[in-house]
Amino acid sequence: MSDAADLHKRASLDLRPAQCCICETDDAEPLAVGEDFEYRTSGDFFLAMRCRTCGLVYLNPRPSFQELDRIYPENYHAFQFTQSHYGFVYKVRCRLETRRLLSWCSGLNEDARIIDVGCGDGFHLRLLRDFGRATWKLEGVDNSPRAVQVATRAGLLVHHGIVEDLALNAAAYDMALLIQTIEHVGDPPAVLDAVRRLLKPGGRLVIVTDNTDSLDFKIFKGRHWGGYHFPRHWNLFNARTLAALANKAGLEVEAIKTMTSPVNWVYSIRNALVDLGCPSWLTNRFGLASPIALGVFTTFDMLHQLAGRGALVRAILRRPAPVERPAAN
């Protein structure tokens, strides 16, 4: 029976219980049951829960840290988002992302130090190097040896490990980026805490992540939402939960807004098609390599963005400057 053979091929991951990282409780309702629709790294079912207190969406149970190599396979897109793989889409994304990055970095000094936490293959660092000020000092952090290897080969300074454990200089950075990283990490408050310590007082942190207040989430949240990215996205936020997280980590909120992105739309549809067993010629119309779908949904999501409901949410946070205490009498 092919069914049974298939079953054994897709052995179970080691899964561990989790709780809401903001409230530190597990009082949550099940929201979605899904599978690894994109990479099929295991045959497990995954459960997305929503915290009844704060509304954070989180994966519970989730793979143990020993399983990271398995759930991020060789062909994982963040390890090789290159022009040769993604052609036209790559070019358009470069242009869009450069504009965004430079706008976040607009106030930085000439000698600013910028660190990209969860930099993957160094896509954003390369954009900053190629289009930002030549005097900026750029660094990255990533926990994947493969990603670090690719980034290093491109001449970037990338530290291998997780930001909480690395001995980086405290209060040394003007700007930190967490671009589609926070949803992947095990302990977001700990990561933000570590990043806060890296920042100079008044230094800024930009977080970009999937938005659970968007229309694509509303439509697909029962199973196929691209933002779940089962089982790799462990915590999913909206403006409210991002603010709560910042607060917990002692960071000030400067602004939280949404941003346009077609990716979750396209992947939600793709996941639904894959789940229904549609042929690959159809499912392949929806993915990072499909410019038409990406184009259509970029336009579509722009309309939602106008209503403040874009597919991504972006927070600009700041390490508080030391409060000047009045001298004691």
Next chain:
Amino acid sequence: MRKPVAIIGAGLAGLTAAAQLRRRGIPFTLYEAGPTIAGLASTFSDGEGFSYDFGAHFITNRLAAAIGVGADCRIVRHYGETVFLRGRTYGYPFGLMRVPRFSIGAVAARARAIRNEPPRSAAERFRLRYGRAMAEEIAIPLTEAWSGAKADELAPSVGDGIPGIGRVLLLKLSGRLTRRAVACGYSREMPETPNVWHVYPEGGVALLCQRLARGLEPAIKLHSPVEAIVVDSERVVAVRANGREEAVSAVISTAPCHILAKLAKGTQALQPLARFRYRPMVFVNLRLKGRGLLPDVVTWTPEKDFPFFRLTETPLSMPWLAPEGKTLITADIGCEVGDPVWGAPDEELGELCLDRLQAIIPDARQRYLGCRVLRTPIAYPVFLKGYEAERQSFAQSTGIEGLLSVGRNGEFDHIFMEDVFWRTTRKVRQLLSPWQQGNRAP
């Protein structure tokens, strides 16, 4: 250090509670009277390729995901029910709606229901909900056969949790579309959606318990029936097992209610539970040649001349439960402990079922390969009106500080496996929340 929590019963509920306590680092002892874990969730296999479940056939993909056994589950592709009436089969519920006396009666009942008083019994509720014809011919006789009580004497809450027609339509259609047995009427604690369907773990539903029990082994005591729960000033203080008393901070019991009432010493608060009745049931598993002998997975037989009220051909949902070319039909017979049916030898029960099964499967006798009978004295809780007020109050709380009663038998409720998991999780969280707030305080 806090005294341990005692958990009584290593079934799905007891193990769910245990796993939750371990996660929070709270010490506990799990007492199991029998020689193994898994309780009602056990599966028996004979040497000939047939598997028999003790009632709990289905779990949902959501429960499998929550416990982390999804990779070991197969998807159930089909589930459907029919009603056999006057020699004909009707699909449930849509086939029945094509019968004018049922559909007109149901619509009329709905129209009347707007200005009606709340029903006072299950019988009234069924008449109001389904119309007189469907209630008298189907819902009431089935409920009576299944509960052993007159529908006039049953509380209207018997009908709680049965999904409405719109919901059923949506769920059934999405099941067709996705070729998955979308759960409909199998989960009461969490919403049923087109994304929640039946699955079946490799080797049987006991896999859930095995996974939950992982790492808990040192705290599980088998062959250890709890002899008493010691209550002082309406608060649990200790349990006695194997002749020894252990001081405890709380007790999470999965024991049937009438047994819980006997176990609790030093309180009168649980005495009403002694009246709660469970319906004993005999499950006659008929092994037959062929497959697809029944019109669908479940066939309800409300007519009184059938000894059984329900037939289930499980291999239509789960082909792996019987060897190829053969099938398993389970006939459910309600009874009382000690009555002739309860005491009848297996072969006699097989003959009794075969006799009447021929009305639906004419050549059943030629196909018959033998049977295996499972008996349980506590298959279903019976919601008698006589103790409905006590039942409702018990559903809120046991009335004893530090005592939880969870699980299908412990809650005295018509709940399914997924409900047991979520409800136990919720109740244990509520039990622990004052302690944890205490821990957090400086």
